[in-house]
Amino acid sequence: MPMNRRILLNEIPQGKLTEAHFATDEVTVLKPGDGEVLIQTLLLSQDAANRAWMQGATYRSALSSGQVMSSGGLGRVVESNDARFAAGDIVAGDLGWQEYAVLPGNEVAAQHPHQGPLSHGLSLLGVAGLTAYHGLINVPGIHAGEVLLVSAAGGSVGSLVGQIGKIKGATVIGVAGGPEKCQWVVDTLGFDACLDYKDTQSPLRDQLKAAAPEGIDVYFDNTGGEILQTALFAMKLNGRVSCCGAVSMYDGKPLPGPYGIPGLLVTKRLTMKGFLVSDYRHLDQDAFHDLSMWARSGDLMVVEDIIEGLDNAPRGLMGLLAGENRGKRMIRVASE
Amino acid sequence: MPMNRRILLNEIPQGKLTEAHFATDEVTVLKPGDGEVLIQTLLLSQDAANRAWMQGATYRSALSSGQVMSSGGLGRVVESNDARFAAGDIVAGDLGWQEYAVLPGNEVAAQHPHQGPLSHGLSLLGVAGLTAYHGLINVPGIHAGEVLLVSAAGGSVGSLVGQIGKIKGATVIGVAGGPEKCQWVVDTLGFDACLDYKDTQSPLRDQLKAAAPEGIDVYFDNTGGEILQTALFAMKLNGRVSCCGAVSMYDGKPLPGPYGIPGLLVTKRLTMKGFLVSDYRHLDQDAFHDLSMWARSGDLMVVEDIIEGLDNAPRGLMGLLAGENRGKRMIRVASE
Numbered sequence: 001m002p003m004n005r006r007i008l009l010n011e012i013p014q015g016k017l018t019e020a021h022f023a024t025d026e027v028t029v030l031k032p033g034d035g036e037v038l039i040q041t042l043l044l045s046q047d048a049a050n051r052a053w054m055q056g057a058t059y060r061s062a063l064s065s066g067q068v069m070s071s072g073g074l075g076r077v078v079e080s081n082d083a084r085f086a087a088g089d090i091v092a093g094d095l096g097w098q099e100y101a102v103l104p105g106n107e108v109a110a111q112h113p114h115q116g117p118l119s120h121g122l123s124l125l126g127v128a129g130l131t132a133y134h135g136l137i138n139v140p141g142i143h144a145g146e147v148l149l150v151s152a153a154g155g156s157v158g159s160l161v162g163q164i165g166k167i168k169g170a171t172v173i174g175v176a177g178g179p180e181k182c183q184w185v186v187d188t189l190g191f192d193a194c195l196d197y198k199d200t201q202s203p204l205r206d207q208l209k210a211a212a213p214e215g216i217d218v219y220f221d222n223t224g225g226e227i228l229q230t231a232l233f234a235m236k237l238n239g240r241v242s243c244c245g246a247v248s249m250y251d252g253k254p255l256p257g258p259y260g261i262p263g264l265l266v267t268k269r270l271t272m273k274g275f276l277v278s279d280y281r282h283l284d285q286d287a288f289h290d291l292s293m294w295a296r297s298g299d300l301m302v303v304e305d306i307i308e309g310l311d312n313a314p315r316g317l318m319g320l321l322a323g324e325n326r327g328k329r330m331i332r333v334a335s336e
Numbered sequence: 337m338p339m340n341r342r343i344l345l346n347e348i349p350q351g352k353l354t355e356a357h358f359a360t361d362e363v364t365v366l367k368p369g370d371g372e373v374l375i376q377t378l379l380l381s382q383d384a385a386n387r388a389w390m391q392g393a394t395y396r397s398a399l400s401s402g403q404v405m406s407s408g409g410l411g412r413v414v415e416s417n418d419a420r421f422a423a424g425d426i427v428a429g430d431l432g433w434q435e436y437a438v439l440p441g442n443e444v445a446a447q448h449p450h451q452g453p454l455s456h457g458l459s460l461l462g463v464a465g466l467t468a469y470h471g472l473i474n475v476p477g478i479h480a481g482e483v484l485l486v487s488a489a490g491g492s493v494g495s496l497v498g499q500i501g502k503i504k505g506a507t508v509i510g511v512a513g514g515p516e517k518c519q520w521v522v523d524t525l526g527f528d529a530c531l532d533y534k535d536t537q538s539p540l541r542d543q544l545k546a547a548a549p550e551g552i553d554v555y556f557d558n559t560g561g562e563i564l565q566t567a568l569f570a571m572k573l574n575g576r577v578s579c580c581g582a583v584s585m586y587d588g589k590p591l592p593g594p595y596g597i598p599g600l601l602v603t604k605r606l607t608m609k610g611f612l613v614s615d616y617r618h619l620d621q622d623a624f625h626d627l628s629m630w631a632r633s634g635d636l637m638v639v640e641d642i643i644e645g646l647d648n649a650p651r652g653l654m655g656l657l658a659g660e661n662r663g664k665r666m667i668r669v670a671s672e
Contacts, residue, residue, distance in 0.1 A: 228597075245602060246602070256593060260593065263560065263585060265610030266580065266612065267394045272601060272607070274604065274606050275602070
């Protein structure tokens with residue numbers, strides 16, 4: 001009887017997430033029931049949103065303690081009682097932090113067909129790529145000559161947003177933590193500049209003033225908090241803020257919003273708009289087309305940060321919340 | 337030699353505005369120079385924005401101490417050295433808190449021709465009416481069957497926004513201070529409900545939950561602060577917030593923004609957009625047309641709150657910031 005190793009969310013964190021919030025067990029692999037599919041986990045996506053799900057209801061219901069930790073992932077169908085899937089198929093779904101998942105067929109999606117490695121299904125052509133694409137192109141839009149600021153610039157979404165901005169002719173300024181990462185964002189990803197929010201010598205507002213003396217047209221916000229505050233004060237008239245996430249705020253207690261809400265929005269006529277990637281599903285084919293094309297041409301570099309082994313999932317997520325990843329972080333649970 | 341009585345902003349307030357921040361003097365009426373126009377002040381507009389101008393640069397430069405207090409108004413041309421204006425014309429401009437103003441001709445506007453009293457030029461067809469119209473129709477838009485929440489519902493802009501919402505088929509909920517004013521908003525202005533933010537027995541969020549159990553589609557924000565906070569938590573998915581002003585925040589120290597920025601914007605896919613009435617000048621003819629039509633048909637009631645005498649301008653503005661006005665507050669400096 002094959003066994004299923006699982007990592008459970010043992011306790012909902014009130015403050016910072018630690019290993020102690022998780023527990024590991026092994027249970028027998030379940031047989032899929034009517035209409036269900038048994039999937040072997042190959043790759044798990046790690047996302048700042050995983051932490052937000054622990055805070056209460058977001059765009060999905062809150063996680064509860066004692067359950068397998070939720071996570072999107074890619075897997076191979078082992079056994080299917082849903083006519084749409086057959087053993088051997090590669091599929092996507094909320095597999096969770098476990099080696100095997102049984103899901104209803106209607107919660108499983110066929111993997112978008114693509115050339116390139118399997119992992120692109122979680123990066124370039126997964127939630128990261130679609131979020132970057134829709135959150136820039138279809139929320140604020142970006143025009144040649146505009147100044148685009150992107151926080152978490154070295155992360156899964158930010159690294160793609162900035163590169164798409166460059167492809168569209170914008171001047172692109174990233175924000176990341178630490179001089180090495182900032183250097184990498186400029187040298188490797190091709191951003192025009194990258195500001196170090198951890199720099200204790202030079203406040204972010206001064207760095208931003210130097211990099212964008214006339215201000216920002218579009219801010220793609222992955223972080224909220226102090227970086228959002230600094231960006232708001234630096235927006236040009238009629239500036240647009242795409243609200244993608246608030247990673248600075250997930251791993252702790254709720255904090256009030258930035259100063260200048262709503263005053264700055266009025267005086268500068270700013271627009272702030274939140275979105276979820278699923279709001280733009282009707283435009284996913286555009287994203288798949290453009291992202292694949294840019295990756296093939298070499299204009300878009302796909303950076304992946306793959307950690308081996310299910311047991312490293314908690315450490316991987318904590319590290320991601322601390323900003324240690326470069327590009328799209330995943331956990332490889334089993335090889336293809 | 338005619339004298340010009342003036343009220344000066346003697347000191348920029350650091351906290352609450354008081355009479356002590358103003359001083360009165362009398363000086364000789366100036367002769368208009370080349371291209372200038374001498375105007376006798378008839379009516380002065382009182383707006384929460386007057387207080388915001390004291391806080392620093394907004395959409396106009398900050399006020400400085402020792403100058404005549406700024407204020408939009410309507411006046412009669414006494415003498416003109418600009419060919420576009422002649423003695424006797426009724427014009428609009430930043431006349432300031434004084435009996436006579438000398439302005440460059442290009443800072444003076446001919447009054448939009450209309451039937452009805454002169455005061456409509458500062459209410460229905462002035463900044464108040466245009467702000468209400470554009471800030472509802474051209475910023476978030478409003479559709480029949482939607483739920484519209486309006487703060488400062490008894491004020492110059494809010495009283496019109498709610499009535500326009502009703503004309504467009506929305507369910508309209510106001511927020512105002514005190515049971516009498518709330519009753520008046522419902523009985524006289526025709527809102528479906530009006531919530532009392534000063535009610536110490538029933539928190540605003542509970543009142544809002546009862547009035548709009550399924551949430552809010554559009555929030556027209558005149559106040560910022562706690563009311564904005566409560567509204568954000570009550571927005572429906574894809575809700576829109578029109579940021580018009582932040583009267584709760586002008587008369588004191590800056591405060592941080594509401595909780596849930598940007599988190600709530602993401603999970604609920606909200607849009608917040610700030611605007612100034614002047615952004616929509618190209619659509620002013622629509623506003624003049626519709627507002628006049630609705631006023632003529634009786635669908636739109638124009639409420640004016642006119643205080644007699646220039647010397648009452650400081651008290652009038654302080655009262656407006658405390659929410660004592662009903663409809664559009666003005667100071668009558670001289671009768672037609």
